[in-house]
Amino acid sequence: MTSNPGPSAAPGDPVDVIVEKWAAVRPDLDTRAIEVFGRIHRLARTMDDRMQKALTRFGISRGEFDVLAALRRAGEPYTLSPRRLSATLMLTTGGMTGRLDKLERAGLLRRSPHPHDRRALQVTLTEEGLRLVEDAAGVAMAVQTAALSALTDEQAGQLSDLLRELLAEADTEGQ
Numbered sequence: 001m002t003s004n005p006g007p008s009a010a011p012g013d014p015v016d017v018i019v020e021k022w023a024a025v026r027p028d029l030d031t032r033a034i035e036v037f038g039r040i041h042r043l044a045r046t047m048d049d050r051m052q053k054a055l056t057r058f059g060i061s062r063g064e065f066d067v068l069a070a071l072r073r074a075g076e077p078y079t080l081s082p083r084r085l086s087a088t089l090m091l092t093t094g095g096m097t098g099r100l101d102k103l104e105r106a107g108l109l110r111r112s113p114h115p116h117d118r119r120a121l122q123v124t125l126t127e128e129g130l131r132l133v134e135d136a137a138g139v140a141m142a143v144q145t146a147a148l149s150a151l152t153d154e155q156a157g158q159l160s161d162l163l164r165e166l167l168a169e170a171d172t173e174g175q
Contacts, residue, residue: 015039036166047147054143058136059106063089065140067099068108068133071125078125081114085123108132 015038019031052062060068070088071078080088086096100123103109108129114120125133148156 013039015042040163047144050143050147051140054139055136058132058139060103060108060132060136064099064103064108065133065136067096067103068125068129069137069140071109071123072130072133072137078130079122081120081122082111103129 015035018038019034022029022031022034048062051065055062055065058065066089067085070085071080074080082093082096082100085091085100086093089096091099100109100111104111107126109123109125111121111123114122151159
């Protein structure tokens, strides 16, 4: 079963071109998944580029922002273990260490021994890191909100609900 873009499809959408080419050479393929996941992938890349561009004025990368934002969302005293940060951001401990090193050198966070476990560390936002993430979070949200302005509030809610369902299914199948 093939799927053709409906009348609401954006003209010149690169995913439509891919689907049309598959339909020409393999009309038996159901290309709905390409239509959905191809667009999700392209949208994620585009938004990542926009976020990166917006965050450069703060002197941080998107990945570094994610670390600072995770600490900020933790609430006062803005502290998490490196392991918890890695799990929250779906990073290896090695990937997390590099980010923490850079952010610590910049004075945006500090690592210190855990007060109740000598073997463990904790990571805490500094005052400078808190100020930076507060400002950067506003800019990051504005970039994402601007992109969503193409949808009504109802459409954005529906899209969020549908993506939640897809993600839950994908997470279940991966286990």
